[in-house]
Amino acid sequence: MSTTTGPLLAARDLVKSHGRTDALRGASAELHAGEILAVTGPSGSGKSTLLHCMAGIVRPDGGSVHYEGLRLDICTEDRLSELRRTDFGVVFQFGRLIPELTLTDNVALPLMLAGTSRREARARAGEWLGRFGVGHRGDARPGELSGGQAQRGALARALVTGPRVVFADEPTGALDSLAGEQVMAELVSAARASGAAVLLITHDAQVAAYADREIRLADGRAAAMEGAI
Ligand SMILES: Nc1ncnc2c1ncn2[C@@H]1O[C@H](COP(=O)(O)OP(=O)(O)OP(=O)(O)O)[C@@H](O)[C@H]1O
Numbered sequence: 001m002s003t004t005t006g007p008l009l010a011a012r013d014l015v016k017s018h019g020r021t022d023a024l025r026g027a028s029a030e031l032h033a034g035e036i037l038a039v040t041g042p043s044g045s046g047k048s049t050l051l052h053c054m055a056g057i058v059r060p061d062g063g064s065v066h067y068e069g070l071r072l073d074i075c076t077e078d079r080l081s082e083l084r085r086t087d088f089g090v091v092f093q094f095g096r097l098i099p100e101l102t103l104t105d106n107v108a109l110p111l112m113l114a115g116t117s118r119r120e121a122r123a124r125a126g127e128w129l130g131r132f133g134v135g136h137r138g139d140a141r142p143g144e145l146s147g148g149q150a151q152r153g154a155l156a157r158a159l160v161t162g163p164r165v166v167f168a169d170e171p172t173g174a175l176d177s178l179a180g181e182q183v184m185a186e187l188v189s190a191a192r193a194s195g196a197a198v199l200l201i202t203h204d205a206q207v208a209a210y211a212d213r214e215i216r217l218a219d220g221r222a223a224a225m226e227g228a229i
Contacts (some may be wrong), residue, residue: 008033008197011054013056015062016046016220023049024060025220030140031165036188036198038208041217047201050217054199055088055167055209056080058180067165089158089196091187093170095141095150097157103149104127106139107157114161115147128156148179155172159190166191170185172207184210211215 007030008147023046030035031054039047041132052058054065056072065072072080075199089110107125114167117147126175129135132152135146135187143151151171158166171187188210191198209215216223 005032007066009030009054009199010066011050012066014050014053014060014064014065015051016058016060018049018051023220024053025061026063027217027221028063029054029201029215029222031197033164034195035213036191036193036200036211038200038202038211038214039212039217040202040205040208040221043203045217046218046220047197047203049220050168051169051199051201053116055090055165056083057090082090085110086161087164089161089163091151091158091166091168091171092174095142095154097150097153098114099142101147102139102141103134103153106153107160110113112163124160125156128160129153131190134213145212148183151175151179155183155187157192159196162194163196167186167200168171168194169201170203171200172202174205177206178206182206193218206207 009031011027011029014024014027026033027046027050029039029050039050041047053060060073067099104125107128108121109212111121111124126135126138129138132155134149134152137145137149168187184207202208
């Protein structure tokens with residue numbers, strides 16, 4: 001991946017405390033368009049907090065987050081909500097699908113929130129579920145799905161809007177290693193096909209190996225920058 005152009009998303013010197021805990025103490029990270037970046041590090045090193053700040057879910061106490069020309073850390077809630085609908089997709093460790101909705105409606109929801117009709121949104125949701133091999137489970141509710149099926153649904157929901165950045169926080173953390181490898185391979189191939197960049201948090205070296213580049217956090221700071229892996 002070329003890094004001659006500027007980063008798509010850049011966090012600089014982030015500081016964030018949760019009460020008395022300093023989760024980030026000057027963490028920096030850059031994500032380039034179309035790049036898959038793994039953020040690794042021990043439990044409690046600040047990985048999720050970094051992702052939340054870079055996705056505009058949490059505001060840092062200090063430092064900056066630039067998304068193209070926009071300062072995410074200081075922009076309005078309305079603008080952040082809009083960006084999360086149009087430019088960003090998010091996948092968490094446990095899919096966090098809405099339990100009352102069918103899988104198809106879960107995946108259709110982000111499109112409907114962006115103004116697509118229900119019929120069109122459900123059709124596109126069905127296509128994405130098919131791409132992830134769970135098209136036959138569209139009428140099921142999340143509680144009826146296996147962990148791998150639910151996580152594939154969460155991937156479809158994150159990608160259905162054509163985001164430029166997918167934030168994935170331990171997306172395979174709740175799966176066994178075989179299902180985890182499959183979901184990771186599917187995430188990477190879907191992101192490559194659509195040109196989305198991925199910020200991937202993991203503590204698993206096998207999962208990190210899917211990334212183009214890795215940064216390692218320790219005690220809320222980038223401990224080491226590694227090149228292509
Ligand atoms: N909402 C919160 N309230 C209080 N403390 C928090 C909160 N979120 C995170 N922390 C603390 O901040 C530090 C960094 O947490 P964070 O979840 O970012 O680390 P992590 O590297 O993602 O950890 P893990 O790999 O265990 O998920 C930890 O000490 C954690 O206990």
